[in-house]
Amino acid sequence: MIDCARRGKVAGSGSTAQQNAMKHWMREYRRACSGVQIRYLPIGSGGGVAQFLRGATAFGGTDTPLSEEEFGHSRDTCPGSTAVDLPMVGGPIAIGYNIRGVDDLVLDASAIAKIFDSEITRWDDPEIRRLNPGVQLPATDITAVHRSDDSGTTQNLNAYLAEAAPEDWPYEKAKAWQAKGGHSAPGSDGIVSAMRTTDGSIGYFELSFAEGEGMSTVRLDTGAPEPVEVSAQSASAGIAAANVSGDGKDMTLEFDYRTKAPGAYPIVLVTYEVVCADGTPSDVLPALKSFLTYTASEEGQKGLARIHYAPLPDNVAVRVRQVVGELS
Numbered sequence: 464m465i466d467c468a469r470r471g472k473v474a475g476s477g478s479t480a481q482q483n484a485m486k487h488w489m490r491e492y493r494r495a496c497s498g499v500q501i502r503y504l505p506i507g508s509g510g511g512v513a514q515f516l517r518g519a520t521a522f523g524g525t526d527t528p529l530s531e532e533e534f535g536h537s538r539d540t541c542p543g544s545t546a547v548d549l550p551m552v553g554g555p556i557a558i559g560y561n562i563r564g565v566d567d568l569v570l571d572a573s574a575i576a577k578i579f580d581s582e583i584t585r586w587d588d589p590e591i592r593r594l595n596p597g598v599q600l601p602a603t604d605i606t607a608v609h610r611s612d613d614s615g616t617t618q619n620l621n622a623y624l625a626e627a628a629p630e631d632w633p634y635e636k637a638k639a640w641q642a643k644g645g646h647s648a649p650g651s652d653g654i655v656s657a658m659r660t661t662d663g664s665i666g667y668f669e670l671s672f673a674e675g676e677g678m679s680t681v682r683l684d685t686g687a688p689e690p691v692e693v694s695a696q697s698a699s700a701g702i703a704a705a706n707v708s709g710d711g712k713d714m715t716l717e718f719d720y721r722t723k724a725p726g727a728y729p730i731v732l733v734t735y736e737v738v739c740a741d742g743t744p745s746d747v748l749p750a751l752k753s754f755l756t757y758t759a760s761e762e763g764q765k766g767l768a769r770i771h772y773a774p775l776p777d778n779v780a781v782r783v784r785q786v787v788g789e790l791s
Contacts, residue, residue, distance in 0.1 A: 468750040471747060472747065475523065491763075511523035516546075524737075528713075528715040541741060546740070550775060552775070553774070554733075560666075568681050574590050579609065579665075586601055601663075607665050611647035669771075670694070673693075695771060700727040701730075716779075756784055
């Protein structure tokens with residue numbers, strides 16, 4: 464049961480990673496709450512944060528939490544307060560591959576790092592063979608495909624590799640690709656497109672792209688008893704291993720990229736809704752709180768796995784709902 468506001472207009476913009484989740488939420492919310500208008504423009508995380516900080520929207524969607532500089536700027540947007548990051552939806556980042564004759568592939572963080580940094584260049588490399596006993600790996604050259612545009616997906620993959628394989632990945636946790644060699648393509652759909660016609664290719668993208676295109680995905684050797692398959696459920700388990708590191712009401716998550724928990728997939732992306740802790744205009748606040756309470760609710764989260772997103776773990780969702788209830 465959605466607790467509807469009586470009326471109001473709520474504008475948001477930002478992350479494309481949560482675009483399909485936002486479509487789902489807006490459709491269900493409008494069905495129950497006809498007096499409220501919700502609008503969300505998927506213009507990318509950077510654009511969403513910029514619009515929010517200009518006061519053009521009530522919330523911004525971003526795949527990475529606000530920087531210290533952005534928190535500082537938010538004091539101008541949120542009178543007497545600052546913005547806060549509220550995690551709202553998770554998404555596993557799949558490592559996809561197209562290797563003729565191979566339908567099951569296990570890699571670990573070190574092998575992934577070396578592949579994307581052009582240190583491992585053939586699929587029959589001893590390090591890959593060691594991880595895949597009994598699999599007939601061809602002597603095919605590896606074509607590693609990365610994003611050409613700045614991307615929260617790239618930033619989250621960089622963060623995983625930097626933490627889980629620090630000796631093999633000396634690069635910053637940045638939105639821009641920095642590793643050596645490889646091929647580039649714009650957007651997750653561009654990576655999938657490039658891989659579809661290239662035998663021996665490997666790339667990274669949100670799970671929904673893999674599912675939509677029937678792309679094979681890597682099982683990840685995390686040190687758990689069994690390699691972990693990428694799924695909405697295994698990503699939720701990975702998010703559950705995170706700690707809240709933000710101050711006050713801010714809920715920035717710090718991930719345990721080295722987790723060995725059974726069934727926990729650690730290469731995850733979380734999209735945050737950025738809102739003012741205090742200072743949202745009074746004609747917008749009730750509708751904003753009503754909508755975000757719904758998106759973080761059991762009802763709002765339970766349908767996400769069907770569209771290849773990772774629902775928030777219960778302990779995180781409960782705290783998000785508490786913070787939303789305290790917005791003023």
